[in-house]
Amino acid sequence: MSDWTFPKGDLMKGKRGLVMGVANDRSIAWGISQQLAAQGADIAFTYQGEALERRVRPLIESIGMTTMISADVTNDAEMDTAFAQLKDKFGAIDFLVHAIAFAGKEELQGSFVANTTREGFRRAMDISVYSFVDAAKRASAMMPDGGSIVTLTYLGAERVIPAYNVMGVAKAGLEAATRYAARDLGKQGIRVNAISAGPMRTLAMAGIRGGKQLMTTGREWSFLKEDTSMEGVAGCALYLLSPLGQSITGEVVHVDAGMHVMGIPETPEGGSAA
Ligand code: NAP
Numbered sequence: 272m273s274d275w276t277f278p279k280g281d282l283m284k285g286k287r288g289l290v291m292g293v294a295n296d297r298s299i300a301w302g303i304s305q306q307l308a309a310q311g312a313d314i315a316f317t318y319q320g321e322a323l324e325r326r327v328r329p330l331i332e333s334i335g336m337t338t339m340i341s342a343d344v345t346n347d348a349e350m351d352t353a354f355a356q357l358k359d360k361f362g363a364i365d366f367l368v369h370a371i372a373f374a375g376k377e378e379l380q381g382s383f384v385a386n387t388t389r390e391g392f393r394r395a396m397d398i399s400v401y402s403f404v405d406a407a408k409r410a411s412a413m414m415p416d417g418g419s420i421v422t423l424t425y426l427g428a429e430r431v432i433p434a435y436n437v438m439g440v441a442k443a444g445l446e447a448a449t450r451y452a453a454r455d456l457g458k459q460g461i462r463v464n465a466i467s468a469g470p471m472r473t474l475a476m477a478g479i480r481g482g483k484q485l486m487t488t489g490r491e492w493s494f495l496k497e498d499t500s501m502e503g504v505a506g507c508a509l510y511l512l513s514p515l516g517q518s519i520t521g522e523v524v525h526v527d528a529g530m531h532v533m534g535i536p537e538t539p540e541g542g543s544a545a
Contacts, residue, residue: 273297275501277306282513284311287361288418289494290405291317291342292370293327297473299423299504300370301330306505307512308334310368315357342403344371352408366512367410369422372399372475374402380480383436392437399441400448407452417460419512422449424523426531433482436440446523453521462520464511469499469527492536494529498502503528 288307292300293316304314315338318327324339331339338360342353354488357364374395376391378386403422410420426432429437444466449501453463470489476482490498507526511514525531 272499273301275302275305275505277302277309277502277505279309280311282310282509282515283307283369284370286311286365286513287313287366288317288364288366288512289315289357289410290368290370291344291402292368292423292462293318293372294323294474295326295470296330298370299468299471299473299501300368302501302505303368303370303421304331304332304336305351305506306502306509307366307368308336309514310509313361314338315340315360317353319343334370343410344399344405350405350409354413358413361413363415364410364413365416365418367418368512369403369406369507371402371403372438372441373440374399374436375476376478376480377398378437379427379478380436381432383439385436392440395437395441396444401458403445404448404452407424407456411456411461412460414459418462419457419462419516420452420463421508421511422465424467426451426467426469426525426527429531432485437465438479449523450521457520462511462516464516464520465523465525466504466507466511467525467527467531468504469493469525469530471499471501480522489527490535492530493527494532497528499527499530 290300290304314336317340318324340353341357343349375391378391407420424442424445427435428442449465472483503526538544
């Protein structure tokens with residue numbers, strides 16, 4: 272079991288919401304869920320497939336939650352049923368966490384131009400970007416008193432990260448979608464933001480060729496000379512999802528120990544390695 276610690280309190284007391292994207296106890300969505308639960312939130316979870324249900328149920332029960340809803344985000348009928356079940360259970364919600372992305376292994380290596388197929392591109396965009404738009408539409412219809420939506424992105428949206436390829440293009444789309452959704456949903460008092468997390472050791476990271484090196488580089492390039500912590504990412508999610516984040520919308524907040532600010536690598540003597 273993961274060994275993170277999260278501050279306890281009442282910031283999310285009386286708040287209900289949906290978390291999409293817990294695959295195991297290393298998932299970013301799981302860290303965020305633990306932090307939200309430690310602050311009193313009531314959370315429903317979506318999962319994809321029976322195997323995942325078996326893996327995730329003990330996790331959510333360990334934080335006192337029970338509601339698990341099946342939802343493959345590529346399937347409209349499943350999404351209809353999932354949100355109908357959520358409405359039955361909670362009536363209204365206050366927050367949504369979208370932590371879902373996918374691209375084929377063959378796309379996450381080598382040349383972006385050579386390896387991106389029409390089908391691979393479509394699938395990456397569908398699962399990693401459209402699912403956010405779709406979930407935001409459905410969740411916002413259940414937020415009569417306003418709310419807050421958070422999605423997860425990565426620096427590959429802004430800069431070229433070798434092997435991240437089509438996922439970088441998808442994340443650029445996701446960040447733009449965050450801004451457009453923030454504009455539309457602002458009128459309903461709903462804030463929409465993205466967290467750009469530094470490299471973290473999760474299942475999704477394992478699918479990227481050279482993922483281990485991404486972790487090392489992330490640490491070396493960071494100002495704090497450390498890995499991105501789950502506590503930091505979950506803390507930022509809590510801030511954005513709770514009243515602490517009021518007036519913040521349409522933002523991409525970097526939680527990466529300062530890595531994204533660095534222009535070029537440093538030599539061991541502290542000079543520029545270029
Ligand atoms: P993760 O634990 O593997 O989570 C990814 C989730 O996406 C899994 O729960 C996965 O479920 C789900 N998913 C994929 N296809 C789906 C579909 N068709 N329907 C429903 N769910 C689907 O990895 P993670 O790193 O925590 O990723 C969460 C988010 O953080 C992603 O958006 C990722 O791009 C982003 N992020 C990660 C990092 C990092 O370094 N790890 C950094 C920045 C941003 P299945 O396992 O069933 O496919």
